[in-house]
Amino acid sequence: MNKVIEVKARTEATAAPDAESAGTPAVVRKKRHVRRRIGPLDIALGALIPVVGIAIWQFYSGSGRVDSFFLPSPLLIASTVADLGATGELFTHTGISLQRVLLGFLLGGGLGLIAGLLVGFSKRGEELFDPMLQLLRMTPNLAVAPLFILWFGFGELSKVVIIANGAFFPMYVNAVLGIRSVDNRLYEVSKVLAYSRFDTIRRLILPSSVPQLLLGVRLSLAVSWLSVVVAELINSTSGIGYLIYYGQYNSRTELIFVGILIFAVAGKGIDSLVRLLERRLLGWRDTYKG
Amino acid sequence: MTTHLLEIENLSKRFERQGGGVQALQNIRLQAEEGEFLTVIGPSGCGKSTLLRIVAGLDADYEGEVRLAGGRIAGPGIDKGFIFQEPRLFPWLTVEKNIAADLSLRDKATRRRVSELIELVKLNGFEKAYPRELSGGMAQRVAIARALLRNPRVLLLDEPFGALDAFTRAHMQEALLDIWQTNRTTMIFVTHDIDEAVFLANRVVILKPRPGEISSIVPVTLPYPRKKTTPVFQDLRLRVLSEFEKIEEVAWGESGAGI
Numbered sequence: 001m002n003k004v005i006e007v008k009a010r011t012e013a014t015a016a017p018d019a020e021s022a023g024t025p026a027v028v029r030k031k032r033h034v035r036r037r038i039g040p041l042d043i044a045l046g047a048l049i050p051v052v053g054i055a056i057w058q059f060y061s062g063s064g065r066v067d068s069f070f071l072p073s074p075l076l077i078a079s080t081v082a083d084l085g086a087t088g089e090l091f092t093h094t095g096i097s098l099q100r101v102l103l104g105f106l107l108g109g110g111l112g113l114i115a116g117l118l119v120g121f122s123k124r125g126e127e128l129f130d131p132m133l134q135l136l137r138m139t140p141n142l143a144v145a146p147l148f149i150l151w152f153g154f155g156e157l158s159k160v161v162i163i164a165n166g167a168f169f170p171m172y173v174n175a176v177l178g179i180r181s182v183d184n185r186l187y188e189v190s191k192v193l194a195y196s197r198f199d200t201i202r203r204l205i206l207p208s209s210v211p212q213l214l215l216g217v218r219l220s221l222a223v224s225w226l227s228v229v230v231a232e233l234i235n236s237t238s239g240i241g242y243l244i245y246y247g248q249y250n251s252r253t254e255l256i257f258v259g260i261l262i263f264a265v266a267g268k269g270i271d272s273l274v275r276l277l278e279r280r281l282l283g284w285r286d287t288y289k290g
Numbered sequence: 291m292t293t294h295l296l297e298i299e300n301l302s303k304r305f306e307r308q309g310g311g312v313q314a315l316q317n318i319r320l321q322a323e324e325g326e327f328l329t330v331i332g333p334s335g336c337g338k339s340t341l342l343r344i345v346a347g348l349d350a351d352y353e354g355e356v357r358l359a360g361g362r363i364a365g366p367g368i369d370k371g372f373i374f375q376e377p378r379l380f381p382w383l384t385v386e387k388n389i390a391a392d393l394s395l396r397d398k399a400t401r402r403r404v405s406e407l408i409e410l411v412k413l414n415g416f417e418k419a420y421p422r423e424l425s426g427g428m429a430q431r432v433a434i435a436r437a438l439l440r441n442p443r444v445l446l447l448d449e450p451f452g453a454l455d456a457f458t459r460a461h462m463q464e465a466l467l468d469i470w471q472t473n474r475t476t477m478i479f480v481t482h483d484i485d486e487a488v489f490l491a492n493r494v495v496i497l498k499p500r501p502g503e504i505s506s507i508v509p510v511t512l513p514y515p516r517k518k519t520t521p522v523f524q525d526l527r528l529r530v531l532s533e534f535e536k537i538e539e540v541a542w543g544e545s546g547a548g549i
Contacts, residue, residue: 185378192346192372193440199392207382284382286422 072254077261080254094262097228097239100156101270104163105224112168112220113213116175120209121201130176137169141227145234159231166227167220174216178209211282218274225267295476296322296345296444301354303340303502313501314340318354320495320504322444325474329491331481331530333537337502338480342446345478346372359443371437371445371475375452377429379421379436386417389436400439407435410469427458431465438469444476451486463489467514484534488526489516496530498537506533 054074060066061073068076084090115133118125145162152158182205190204232241240259247255301318304311314337322328330338343349344356347366356363358370366372379388386395386404393400408417411431421429430450437445447466451459463486470477481487487494491510498505508530516523 185374185376186380188348188374189378189380191348191366192370193391193436194366194368195392203392204380207380210382284420284422286381 069251069253072257077254077257080258081261084258090258090262093238093240093243094266097232097241097262098266100159100163100231100239101221101224101228103160104227105167105221107160108164108167108224109171109217109220111164112171112216113175115168116172116216117179119172120176120179121205126176133169133172137173141166141223142230145230149235154235159228159236162231163224163227166223166230170219170223171216174212174219175209178212178216179205181212182208211278211285214274214278214281218271218278221270221274222267225263225270229263294321295324295326295359296320296478297355297357298341298345299355301341301344301352301356303337303344303349303352315344315352316501316503318502318504320507322476322478325476327470327477327479327490327492328495329479329481329487329493330495330497331484331487331534332497332502332505333499333534334482336497336499338497339448340502341497342372342448342478342480345444346370346446348372368440369443371440371442373430373433373437373445373447373450375449377421377426377433379429379432381421384418384420385413385424385432388421388432389439391436391439393439403439404435407438410438410472411435412465425458426454427462430454430462434466434469438473438475442475444478447477447479449481450479452481452483459483459486464515466490471514484527484530485518488523488530489518494530496533496537505537508533 057071058074061068061071062075072080081090084093115129119129119133120126141162144165148161148165149158152161186204186208187200190200195203228239229241229244232239233245236242236245240262243262244256244259247253247259298318298320301315302313303315304313318341330341332338340349344352345358345363347363347370350363350365363370380391383391386408389404389407390400395401395404405417408414411434413428413431413435416424416428421432424432434445434450451462454462466477467490469475477490479487479490488510494508494510496505496508497503508526510526512522512526
């Protein structure tokens with residue numbers, strides 16, 4: 001009997017090269033391929049173009065061929081960062097912006113998620129809310145910002161609301177999409193296995209929509225990050241947006257660059273965090289990885 | 291009064307479509323005994339999948355009587371295991387969690403049953419693997435284990451090996467017979483492969499299309515394990531094939547509507 005089994009296993013292994021007659025090694029090898037570590041070479045490759053670009057930039061700006069008012073040299077920008085760091089301003093401005101982004105994202109993204117689940121799960125909810133929300137989605141954040149300032153004053157609240165307004169829609173749209181994109185063939189499985197309504201939501205619909213929900217989080221955070229500039233440029237005495245505004249007003253172009261730099265670094269940092277979460281949660285996905 | 295595990299009486303099913311309907315099934319009358327292996331075979335459009343879906347409770351809109359263990363089938367339930375043509379595993383769950391599905395592996399009895407079934411479908415060492423890491427045959431065995439964990443009265447299989455290559459299919463058939471002989475679960479197996487139908491079944495039910503009716507039932511009394519190359523096997527195969535040709539002659543010329 002055992003021999004028969006062995007022969008069978010071997011036949012299947014030859015029939016499907018994915019499977020491995022020796023059992024687990026196939027699994028281990030595949031995992032290693034998926035979770036490849038980022039080596040020094042990868043970092044070097046990713047840094048190649050920026051490093052060369054900055055070198056050329058420094059060469060031209062440093063040699064005085066370009067007016068520092070139009071394009072300050074990388075070294076000047078770096079020393080400005082160091083100065084701001086020494087006085088602590090760098091961290092207070094970054095901190096307050098981060099706080100606004102986070103609060104705005106939690107408020108807007110949270111409401112977007114709730115609205116998305118409501119509309120996603122109920123046909124009636126969709127008919128009730130979706131047309132209105134799609135209309136509001138098309139209004140530019142910059143256009144409604146003055147209204148929020150009018151209603152919520154010049155304090156923190158109006159800034160958080162402006163950000164929340166931006167953060168709401170990507171989360172909403174992707175939550176609805178996630179719920180509505182559940183594979184009908186898997187839904188049939190849940191019926192055959194006699195899942196309760198609760199189990200269907202918990203064990204089928206929510207896990208199915210995780211990829212789309214995480215995309216919603218990423219896009220929502222990105223928009224929060226864009227919106228904080230809007231909020232801080234219009235009315236603020238602190239934050240990175242204010243730093244940029246101040247630089248423009250006082251003809252200190254290097255401050256504008258510092259602001260842009262912080263936005264880029266912090267934005268990328270947050271995005272990387274979400275992608276890390278994505279990799280942890282979505283390791284089961286079978287997709288092309290380049 | 292009830293002597294059969296599954297009783298189908300005067301079952302008819304009509305699909306209404308734009309520009310007229312299709313009579314998918316007409317006056318089907320069929321019984322299955324406890325522990326029996328029944329294969330249902332027919333050309334595409336004969337309603338064999340529809341029949342299986344009705345027995346599964348996935349389609350409740352029919353005329354006639356369909357009873358399992360004396361009770362009228364009203365909807366899906368774990369007493370009727372169903373294997374689709376594709377494995378349809380939850381891609382975010384490991385093999386053992388796919389088998390457990392809504393049951394918790396923290397429960398000792400469930401955990402023991404799951405490992406027994408993993409043993410039965412010969413997937414030892416793959417408990418923690420994800421579906422994307424499995425071959426087609428392995429994934430389909432996970433699906434079979436998932437259905438068996440619920441101790442179904444009947445296991446319904448809808449062309450389960452249709453998407454597999456010839457080698458894998460051949461030993462999946464043997465594997466299924468092993469499982470059947472160990473568990474004695476009643477099987478109703480839909481296929482369009484005559485060899486497969488004769489190789490597996492106690493009885494082969496032949497359906498003919500438009501309207502879907504039972505054309506004949508061929509009992510297969512050959513002892514297991516069967517050899518596809520023996521003359522007796524070939525005789526039976528030819529008998530089923532000739533039934534098939536009669537059907538095809540009648541159906542020829544009409545455009546086949548795949549149901």
